[in-house]
Amino acid sequence: MNFLYPKLVPASFTWTRPENGAPVTKVHEWIEPLSSESAPEKSKAADFVIVGVPLSRSSISASGASEFPDAFRRAWKSFTTYNLDEDIDLAERIALDAGDVPMHVTDIRRCHENIVTAAAVLFDHFPNSKICAIGGDHSITAMMVKGLQQARAQERIGIIQFDTHFDLRDLSDNGPSNGTPMRNLIESGVVKGSDMYNIGLHGFFNTKDLKQYAEEQGVHYITLGKARKKGIKETVEDCLGHLATRVDTIYLTVDMDVLDIAYAPGVPASTPGGMTTAELLEGVMAAAKHPKVGAMDIVCLDPLKDTLVQPTVKLGTHVFLTFATGVMLR
């Protein structure tokens, strides 16, 4: 926070320039808060619209993922807008922060309705923007996509999912929890199973029943082992290639539990044997470059579990920045 009283300082006194005085654009200097006033005029121009979705009381296990939108914003000051690998400066594009979707403390159904409504509003008013939802747990994905469908009823929607789990659990058991978003979308007719591609499944974190359901519904899944053999980038490009022939808009959902737990101490559901950081970033970059990818989310990252220097919060933030870079490279 800058000293707010400079005018009253005698003109003869020269302050030092603030720390980090060099002409660096940090991410928090790039992303603008969206105000209702500015919204109409910006609705055409914005490249990225971020919305916080601080809901994790719908998570099967106790989760503080609702704290991630705030932690994500605080992490912005650790990143510049300039990507050296690609020689691209995100600051050349417009990014807006639409704030957080309001939540109810004890009525999860209303929370979900609020997300659908907020998503529909954003997808409607920002037709040229990539909408980036910052969760929250994975239950929010079904709601974001339902909002997308409300706003663009004529479009067929496909999904690229990075995940350790199918997320195809039966909703009749425990409602729309973080174990169900994909089934929710299938059963509600919003997305066909065959328009879903799940990359990163592995190990002992799913069941045979769910696999059978996936196969019945035509859900495509590529285990981490197979994706590694083919190449993560190649796998993602391959999935997108097939999917793009059928759908109008592709929604990318990044469940951070796809990561190996050594890379993601702040994701309680992450597991031994998952993706490395490099693999996930490679996959996200590949997805972001595809012209039909119009929205994304990052879910299941609990900042309260992260270790002292916040590796997971920083990685979650890097996922968003990588996505934005990929979009600029289209």
Place this chain on the structure above:
Amino acid sequence: MNFLYPKLVPASFTWTRPENGAPVTKVHEWIEPLSSESAPEKSKAADFVIVGVPLSRSSISASGASEFPDAFRRAWKSFTTYNLDEDIDLAERIALDAGDVPMHVTDIRRCHENIVTAAAVLFDHFPNSKICAIGGDHSITAMMVKGLQQARAQERIGIIQFDTHFDLRDLSDNGPSNGTPMRNLIESGVVKGSDMYNIGLHGFFNTKDLKQYAEEQGVHYITLGKARKKGIKETVEDCLGHLATRVDTIYLTVDMDVLDIAYAPGVPASTPGGMTTAELLEGVMAAAKHPKVGAMDIVCLDPLKDTLVQPTVKLGTHVFLTFATGVMLR
């Protein structure tokens, strides 16, 4: 876990006695699981019936208090049943563990109904037992007391509450969260405001509105400062003395956030300036000795936040053991 295959070991081989071989009764050896089969016969004899209430998705802030019932049970092995200060052995009494109330992942209303039902069942079938609910967040208290009322409709119920907060928030804002249990009971006519005594309020953790509501409803509150001046024990005895003239059964609710945060790193809502461990244990002991105290709960303890050696989980467990000792001293 003991070695399960002793029979097959040659008779000529003498095992060493297990570690801790001395004739010590640890708490986990004392408390028996309640089975449906044994329930009827035990219903008369049991002194204490424990029930886990693993609900914290109703908490305003993200909470892992739903993990406390399990952590509480694991902590039993750190305690013997013998209280040296009072020369009393809890093992002389019967304690049963009724397991956990089933919960729903996304329907908090159903969770609350389940708690009411389970409480009613327990209060009905164990008329001579102290029912001890292990939360979970503070929203469960309203449900436990409603269950008590269902089971014993003819009884007038009073409450002794250790808390840093009034817990009198308006339910029309966000439903029956952990900020509302006392108002919930008042508005539903289950307990009169004037039959509630809240001990331990202090600092900047309440609002003037809530204080006014408390006063309108006749809720008694004794700030920590005043309780300290008079003596914690004396304060509790005084409250009980007044309350006992009016009610049939007294329910003791211990919100662990009444503790100073230095003593309770595992209670995210604990605050600077709260009770010391010694003060809380003194207060619980005083309450437990009163013959009309028939039930209690321990809430808002999040084991996932505790530090390495688990001081807060151990303290929460000690609160229960102190309560049981007080009951034996009646």
Place this chain on the structure above:
Amino acid sequence: MNFLYPKLVPASFTWTRPENGAPVTKVHEWIEPLSSESAPEKSKAADFVIVGVPLSRSSISASGASEFPDAFRRAWKSFTTYNLDEDIDLAERIALDAGDVPMHVTDIRRCHENIVTAAAVLFDHFPNSKICAIGGDHSITAMMVKGLQQARAQERIGIIQFDTHFDLRDLSDNGPSNGTPMRNLIESGVVKGSDMYNIGLHGFFNTKDLKQYAEEQGVHYITLGKARKKGIKETVEDCLGHLATRVDTIYLTVDMDVLDIAYAPGVPASTPGGMTTAELLEGVMAAAKHPKVGAMDIVCLDPLKDTLVQPTVKLGTHVFLTFATGVMLR
């Protein structure tokens, strides 16, 4: 962060009220940022002006106390403005946040000059306000008091200090570090040693030389043991009583290392055998009530060392709120 796009939501849709929807004033809703524009008009009315002083590279041991101003502001949302013990609402008074004093990365002398200048500006333009400096390490105290003297050259200044150390080290050794502020003020003639009262010294954290220097300069010191015997409140009142007969303005400096390390894991220099939270808050309250206390600071709190639920950051924040309450009780 609230959802920023409400206007575009269909009027037929009713959002739930935000979490914590009840009419609660949290501290972050009370304290206003000071803008240059509003400064002149507010200069009469403001009761409290907060200024962050994020300097700790002048600390003898490696310190992250420069992070405390930010952590302090983030902690505001954990506190309401209403003090239940005293039935006082801070929101009835005006509090301004002047932001942080700009710092230089490698020139500590310039950092110190900046603090003096900023302090002089604030003490000059806000003659009726209590200036509250949020450190940083203890070297800043000398600079704040020098700024006070620049602004009000005619006033005699006295100091009440809560500290485990004398902070009277020789400046010719290593310059104006956090071990020297009191000696700095004595040697520069800003404050007389006999106008300084240090409360809380104890144990093995000082040297005989420093004690002799203190005595030569007439610095008053009351060890924690003696203060406890007399009563913390009585000790502070006694010191203030004597000091007020001689000086015009009293500056209160709270070195958080006065606390016992069990209460202050986020103060690396805190020690076994220090003050309890209750004692420090009692002392701060007593000081704040005195009409001549016109400024205060809180120093040496390193949020990067704090444990997960941030007990020390919360306690540091509580110290400020307690000070403000005391001022209102005058």
Place this chain on the structure above:
Amino acid sequence: MNFLYPKLVPASFTWTRPENGAPVTKVHEWIEPLSSESAPEKSKAADFVIVGVPLSRSSISASGASEFPDAFRRAWKSFTTYNLDEDIDLAERIALDAGDVPMHVTDIRRCHENIVTAAAVLFDHFPNSKICAIGGDHSITAMMVKGLQQARAQERIGIIQFDTHFDLRDLSDNGPSNGTPMRNLIESGVVKGSDMYNIGLHGFFNTKDLKQYAEEQGVHYITLGKARKKGIKETVEDCLGHLATRVDTIYLTVDMDVLDIAYAPGVPASTPGGMTTAELLEGVMAAAKHPKVGAMDIVCLDPLKDTLVQPTVKLGTHVFLTFATGVMLR
């Protein structure tokens, strides 16, 4: 813990299904406790028999590896029995938990004798099972293998070892510590040095003397660098291929300190430059598939050092599950 009192709930009340209500088999639902009664009949059928070996007072450095058997069992509920990569369900096989070998607090020799006896009993009565010992420190390996030899005196035994160390220290220095198990087996004539294959050695964690001893005894060792160059799987298969021509039974010992410390914060002796999780799991899978591998252990994992979300405990558990999968794939 399930609610134990369902019978008494009115039939008209419908509980929600428990969380995780879907037909998922978690590992803790699969593995059955072995009782003396059931032992004879199960002795033919069991595929896996687990035995806890909670001994780490024989460790050179202070270790809490004695806590791993308990932590291992608690981690079961984080895993399903279904391995998606291989489309195999462990639940189709029988796994028994024989509990923990009893230990003595101050007589390490007796602890070791107890392990030998327990191992002999298990290897004798479960001739068709894979015996899986959960340490404990690495000293237990010598005892498990001695027990194996007692039970099956006619068999020649070979060893595959994943380790950062030779574990060939001289027993005359400090007895059978965790630095000595391989030498112990060589010197006692139980296993020939030339029937031992150690994979994963690297860096500055061994001595020239030990290497010379290894070479004198014909112990095969493949440094991590060489194994990586050839492929972990290929290396393991190669070792097994040679070894299987000479021995009847192969014992697999997994010292978790073979892992890079970034993957294993709960293994104090893990080192920079060790195996990744993916490499270890690949190696264990390759070993498990070999028909002569009849027993395994997991040692030197100290759950008390693990970070909050327990990556190392989960990884240790995954090692067992991967082993079991490999066995099913034979």
Place this chain on the structure above:
Amino acid sequence: MNFLYPKLVPASFTWTRPENGAPVTKVHEWIEPLSSESAPEKSKAADFVIVGVPLSRSSISASGASEFPDAFRRAWKSFTTYNLDEDIDLAERIALDAGDVPMHVTDIRRCHENIVTAAAVLFDHFPNSKICAIGGDHSITAMMVKGLQQARAQERIGIIQFDTHFDLRDLSDNGPSNGTPMRNLIESGVVKGSDMYNIGLHGFFNTKDLKQYAEEQGVHYITLGKARKKGIKETVEDCLGHLATRVDTIYLTVDMDVLDIAYAPGVPASTPGGMTTAELLEGVMAAAKHPKVGAMDIVCLDPLKDTLVQPTVKLGTHVFLTFATGVMLR
């Protein structure tokens, strides 16, 4: 570590004085290593002889208390030798560090013999010194006292013990563990039960059997509750008064688990409801002042469990410094 190459720096270059350049004596500058050469001449003059006893594999629960001697020495630099409360400078007395007693990795009996021998040597050669043993777990106390008896066979020895436990477990169960030292001394005839005073017992951490044994043997015990009521200092003085009429030398043993767990995160066996730091230091000071107290130990402090700023290691160190101060105040 100071720069070791000053001579070669050009004379024209003036180094700054090292940080902390002021004439402060830190504890690590006071305590001298004892060398064999200097031993004879120092044997008369030394006031304090410290010996590390890094044994904790004899602990019932897994313990890293063997790391405390090293951590204790590293903490010295956080303390000066000057006690401000008493205006006493420890540096006026001679303190020697005799290093650590050698230990065996797997033969706990030999470790114990080594301690007895080392203690006998020290008590023999330093008749005028206070011998201060830095554990290690509580089993070492029996060995230190046996060594004392060997060296001074004609003396009758008494014990003052600060502890949460009786430490009177039966040695026939599990040998001389940390649960047995007092019984060990009674049964071996070294100290009579009636010459033992245990202060600080409380809560649910002992058994009725042990209490009965204590009473049969005449062991005096004062619960923490009773000691608080009478005053810690008064309690200790009272015990010493009685004991001193009967014995020649008093051994003070400080089991750090006597502390409340909030003050001692680095003592896994510490408990809710134990002593505060202030109480323990008061008790140690009172004991140290008595002329017959000739030796002491500090046990059961596990630095590996301590939190980041090491409150428990610092407190353990403060216990020693307080003891030394008390001795100087005789």
Place this chain on the structure above:
Amino acid sequence: MNFLYPKLVPASFTWTRPENGAPVTKVHEWIEPLSSESAPEKSKAADFVIVGVPLSRSSISASGASEFPDAFRRAWKSFTTYNLDEDIDLAERIALDAGDVPMHVTDIRRCHENIVTAAAVLFDHFPNSKICAIGGDHSITAMMVKGLQQARAQERIGIIQFDTHFDLRDLSDNGPSNGTPMRNLIESGVVKGSDMYNIGLHGFFNTKDLKQYAEEQGVHYITLGKARKKGIKETVEDCLGHLATRVDTIYLTVDMDVLDIAYAPGVPASTPGGMTTAELLEGVMAAAKHPKVGAMDIVCLDPLKDTLVQPTVKLGTHVFLTFATGVMLR
């Protein structure tokens, strides 16, 4: 610390050999303290001279990197001198520890001058040694290289840098902080931009301006992505090949923030997407083998942030040992 009093133990008593009694040379037994007396004679023979540079108050963000020299020395006992991969024993060479460069608390310019002077002295008197500076933050590199130039004015110096950042910030903003060392050397004419090779840059941690400055000055930079594609070893060898044709001495600087944050929790500036441990060690080994590499440093490692088992401190130590091994392999 060994027991220092062995002479007085009766000859008839046989101590056990110390733990780790085997003839292992640990790193702390290999590296000798450099004394002024021995310096002249050793100046020819020493292969490695270590100097601690405990300065991090010049770091842009709060840093405890000043604690690394001490932590580095304490970590020595976790490593032997024998490298198994290369069958090389460092103990065959001479390594000296010159202690720490003295620092000033508040005058960073003098700290920097002290480093230049100390470096010049060491480079002058140890012409045949590799000088290894243990930081501290990255600002020290400019000072070490300036000292090198003072000592060997006729030599042209080149730099190999492992880093996530350019470290080319403008010194006129905030002086010679840890963001500036490379620019500092360019602007002061000590090293040409075109004699600098920076390996490991990636992500969003630099700015376009700095890249342009780098290109104007001819600084060579190889992003991590490009280095990975070519091979880390091959990249380093390639850079050295070009550089060696132009310069006399090559200085290797290892900014530990080049590591992925999952591998380096003790480097607050480390980032998602950085090098793995294996990659860094491979790069350091390749650099060390080159005959013109005459000095190195390790910077920006903050031990106070490391996790419990100290993975980052151990890795920093391993970097030095790997460097020494590489030198022996020339």
